[in-house]
Amino acid sequence: MKKMFKGLVLLSMLLAISACQKESSSAPKESEAATSLRETKNLDFRLAFNKIKITQNQTDFSGGSSLAELKSLFGEPQKTEQKPAGDVTLDVYTWTKDDSTVVVQLFKDSAIARSISQFSFNREAKIGLKDFNQLKEGISYTKAKELLGEPDLLSQAISSDRYDTQAVWTSGLKSQTTSPTIELKFENDKLTSKQQKGLS
Structure with a gap:
């Protein structure tokens, strides 16, 4: 089958997530560190995002979450548009809750890309430079989550030649x-790039 939207989906999603990183106001205070994760603003929105299924079928891109399934998670989308990607057209749906935004791209009613931006967990500061240095090239996204926990911001997309993930803590x-x-950044579930700012 002819390669479709090679890399185009990922590029648009990554540009969006990079532009929408939510800045924290300061390093966590001791009292804030004890705050339960359950007190995270819009945690239900983030957990619903985790339920979005991205197709793993790089031949016909079937099997991802459908629009009906997405509506059952988030309700009616606030924004709907179509975007060209190579020789096909993708349906793009956006949901917003307060500052947080979820964007999902569908091809033939099957999710092929998802991203969440402007979200931040409320959790104790435990991850430092030592932990970051343990992240070796080639490790999987699952392994990275075991070391760092769930990322605050996430973008994932599949195309005909690869599966890409960008995660931001x-x-x-x-x-x-x-x-x-x-x-x-991961390509085909292998870490290819890492960077940090301000870790101690």
Whole structure:
């Protein structure tokens, strides 16, 4: 089958997530560190995002979450549009809750890309530079989550030749400065790029 939207989906999703990283106001205070994760603003929105299924079928792209399934998670989308991707057209749906935004791209009613931006967990600062340095090239996204926890921001997309993930952590990080971040990129579930800002 002819290769479809090679890399185009991922590019648009990654540009969006990079532009929408939510900055934390300061390093967590001791009292804030004890705050339960359950008190995270819009946690239900983030957990619903985790239920979105991205197709793993790189031949006909079937099997991803349908629009009906997405509506059962988020309700009616606030924005609907179509975007060209190579020789096909993708349906793009956007849901927003307060500052947080979920965008899902569908091809023939099957999710092929998802992203969440402007979201931040409320969790104790435990991850530092030592943990970041344990992230070795080639490890899986699952392994990275075991080391760092769930990312605050996430973008994933499948195309005819690869599966890409960009994950950003903005909370739970040890830092002496404001707005520390960890950003990881994976291709076919292998870490290919990592960078951090402000970790201690």
